Amino acid sequence: MIRRVPHASHWGSYTVLVEDNQIVGVEPLDIDPDPSPIIHSVADWAKPERRVLRPMVREGWLKAHEKGVFEGRGAGRGEDRFLALPWDEAEELVAGEIRRVIKDHGNDSIFAGSYGWTSSGRFHHAPSNLKRLLNLVGGYTGHVDTYSIAAGPVILRHTLGSDAACGGYANSLDSIAEHTKTLVVFGALTPRTAQIEAGGLGTHKLETHLRRIVERGVKVILISPSRDDLPHWVNADWWPIRPNTDTALCLGLAGEILAAGRHDAEFLNRCTSGADSYLSYLRGEADGQVKNARWAAEITGIGPGRIAALARAMVDTRSMITMSWSLQRAHHGEQPYWAALGLASVIGQIGLPGGGVGFGYSSLGGVGTHLNIGRSPAFSHGHKPNKAFIPVARITDLLENPGGSFTYEGQEYTYPDTRLVWWAGGNPYHHHQDLNRLDAAWKRPETIIVQDPMFTATVRRGDIILPATTSLERNDIGGNRRSDLVVAMGKCIEPLGEARSDHEIARAIAARLGVEEAFTEGRDEMGWIRHMYEGTRADAKARFGQEMPEFEEFWAKGWAQMPVKRMHSYLAEFREDPEGHRLETESGKIVLGSQMLADRQYADCPAHPTWLPPAEWLGAAAEDQLHLISNQPLGRLHSQLETADYSRSEKRHGREQARMHPDEAKKRGIADGNTVKVSSARGACYATATLTPTVARGVLVLPTGSWFTPGPDGVELSGNPNVLTPDIPTSALGQGCSAHTCLVRVEKVTGEIPDSDAVYMGSLQAPMAAE
Incomplete structure (x- = not known):
């Protein structure tokens, strides 16, 4: 008999069909107009081949631990075999290391890594459980921001008073679809990334909103190195810009408007601060260089006539600027966001329906599509007793430079001396840059605990390994501040091997540390899920008068509607009354010239929006170099479900596709389907060449997420672009990652290359055999 179990993942909500503890099918939610095909891959989580099935300890670490040796005991990470352990011994090893490090070095020396993409469930959210546990024993060093978006929120918090404009609360897409006449898309507006939340x-x-945009005949300009960043049926005007030059284009557009005397001086005077320094920069009064269409054309590769015409159209019509999260993942990534805000301020349509600027549309599926105004379910971390943190992308710096200093949001801090890392529910060997540098730094801590369902490259490089269940093997609740629904996630199958839920792992260790009662508050799994739902339900009733179903009805149906706002115009109240609705900025207004940044005098983040050439870009490239774009793949999320059928269908010859323009391939003697070696100053990987005119000349597109698999010669075999990307901060202000600032060389490869899957699975034979 087939059981139908409501469930959810980062790709949407659906029903799992289960028979005899086996997943036999997946059906999308019947009210979803455009369900993601990735949901049909989730059955791969139940396959044991790459699962961690038992608690384990690395043999070399265990020997050093038994001898009380701490110096150099990480040297064998990634090479030693693992020994299987009973759960009680694994729990005591973890608890003992926590006690030791706190006693000898303090809580700041514990780094609690990851931000939890393993599961969409909010109760078994791995980092939340880990951080709640560690907060009860004195705290930990954590991170702020994410690899997806860091520099952008930092500059917007300073210039707009919050990061709401890049978190899904700028103009809603339904408002844009109904009111905008000229839509300028910087980066992407694509269902590929909007599959995910x-x-x-x-x-x-x-897609519903894009169809309406087409129906209304909105003029759409796509400014991106890849034509595939907007569906072809939108029929946009494609401007194949040089990567990392969007700031110059925004400045050139603003300069054209200013020179024509068509800027909205009243809006600038009433709603912004520091505009004088910004406008002076546009006029070239300080550096002698007027920022106009001709100047921007030289930098961006976009014709000056096109730029001048767009500047006129953006003032003549209701215009909206959208800018992807990807643009701020680059050297000086704060600047495109600030320059777009400056351009929108010069035009003066901020706060009007369908006008102004917003960030991150389609970067995740809920951004701008569902303005959830209710309280989403969440498992509390509790109070964090200590203050230690790092910007998320500075993990290698943390490990390499204990006691060193870093700046963030205008303040100076110190890197703690990290002795213990506990990584739960994430894979830095996917999302970090310059993986070869990370691999060397990863050997420095005394102990690394990794908690994960899958035998990732991070698990392979751990000391104590804790096998976690996937969402399919436990009950949970899904939902977030950008989702229109809260979703029941029923247990579909029994746990594989000896895997335990993330909450049960943390609970057992909390018990050994004497904080179990505070950790659980007397609730079991279903008690917590009910408690979290009831908090959401009560909030909907109290603040919005919305009746959500009783818990039993919700759990049986599988979902409940959240309170949402439609036709939202960002900063409408502020525009109407700037004094009555002051922003949380240094001036209470939109900041176009920053006193704080003027005081700090950061060379890489000046006091107003500024064009700064990045460390690597086509304007300073050798003739044989291409600019690498490492985008989100179509068939998976990050490195999850990388070997499922849909993900594999997007590969060629078992490797990632490196997409390039046919003219660039011809220069290098590369044919479609050839194996190629892609190399940078950091490392090299193999991929398969795919030739397409939808990629701009001078650009190579290689998606993220293949499992890090170094070959015998040190060249990464699967096509992981983060062996190529630089591990440098966006600036001293934001400290975000700069993944999209990367020049590479591409060459045709002849001869046999080892199969990446075979090599990876072979690397697991010794540790898994020891089970």
Whole structure:
């Protein structure tokens, strides 16, 4: 008999069909107009081949531990075999290391890594459970921001008073679809990335809004190195810009408007601060260089006539600027966001329906599509007793430079001396840059605990390994502040091997540390899920008068509607009354010239929006170099479900596709389907060449997420672009990652290359055999 179990993942909500503890099918939610095909891959989580099935300890670490040796005991990470352990011994090893490090070095020396993409469930959210546990014993060093978006929120918090404009609360897409006449898309507006949402998604609505935009005849300009960053049926005007030069284009557009005397001086005077320094920069009064269409054309590769015409159209019509999260993942990544805000301020349509600027549309599926105004379910971390943190992308710096200093949001801090890392529910060997540098730094801590369902490259490089269940093997609740639904996630199958839920792992160790009662508050799994739902339900009733179903009805149906706002115009109240609705900025207004940054005098983040050439870009490239874009793949999320059928269908010859323009391939003697070696100053990987005119000349597109698999010669075999990307901060202000600032060389490869899957699975034979 087939059981039908409501469930959810980062790709949406659906029903899992289960028979005899086996998943036999997946059906999308019937109210979802555009469900993601990735949901049909989730059955791969139940396959044991790459699962961690038992607690384990690395043999070399255990020997050093028994001898009380701490210096150099990480040297064998990634090479030693693992020994299987009973759960009680694994728990005591973990608890003992926590006690030791706190006693000898303090809580700041514990780094609690990851931000939890393993599951959309909010109760078994791995980092939340880990951080709640560690907060009860004195705290930990954590991170701020994410690899997806860091520099952008930092500059917007300073210039707009919050990061709401890049978190899904700028103009809603339904408002843009109804009111905008000229839509300028910097980066992407694509269902490829809109398949996904952290914490799950009820319905996918991006395509619905894009169809309405087409129906209304909105003029759409796509400014991106890849034509595939907007569906072809939108029929946009494609401007194949040089990567990392969007700031110059925004400045050139603003300069054209200013020179023509068509800027909205009243809006600038009433709603912004520091505009004088910004406008002076546009006029070239300080550096002698007027920022106009001709100047921007030299930098961006876009014709000056096109730029001048767009500047006129953006003032003549209701215009909206959208800018992807990807643009701020680059050297000086704060600048495109600030320059777009400056351009929108010069035009003066901020706060009007369908006008102004917003960030991150389609970067995740809920951004701008569902303005959830209710309280989403969440498992509390509790109070963090200590203050230690790092910007998320500075993990290698933390490990390499204990006691060193770093700046963030205008303040100076110190890197703690990290002795213990506990990484739960994430894979830095996917999302970090310059993986070869990370691999060397990863050997420095005394102990690394990794908690994960899958035998990732991070697990392979751990000391104590804790096998976690996938969401399919436990009950949970899905939902987030950008989802229109809260979703029941029923247990579909029994746990594989000896895997335990993330909450049960943390609970057992909390018991050994004497904080179990505070950790659980007397609730079991279903008690917590009910408690979290009831908090959401009570909030909907109290603040919005919305009646959500009783828990039993919700759990049986599988979902409940959240309170959402439609036709939202960002900063409408501020525009109407700037004094009555002051922003949380240094001036209470939109900041176009920053006193704080003027005081700090950061060379890489000046006091107003500025064009700064990045460390690597086509304007300073050798003739044989291409600019690498490492985008989100179509068939998976990050490195999850990388070997499922849909993900494999997007590969060629078992490797990632490196997409390039036919003219660039011809220069290098590369034919479609050839194996190529892609190399940078950091490392090299193999991929398969795919030739397409939808990629701009001078650009190579290689998606993220293949499992890090170094070959015998040190060249990464699967096509992981993060062996190529530089591990440098966006600036001293934001400290975000600069993944999209990367020049590479591409060459045709002849001869046999080892199969990446075979090599990876072979690397697991010794540790898994020891089980």
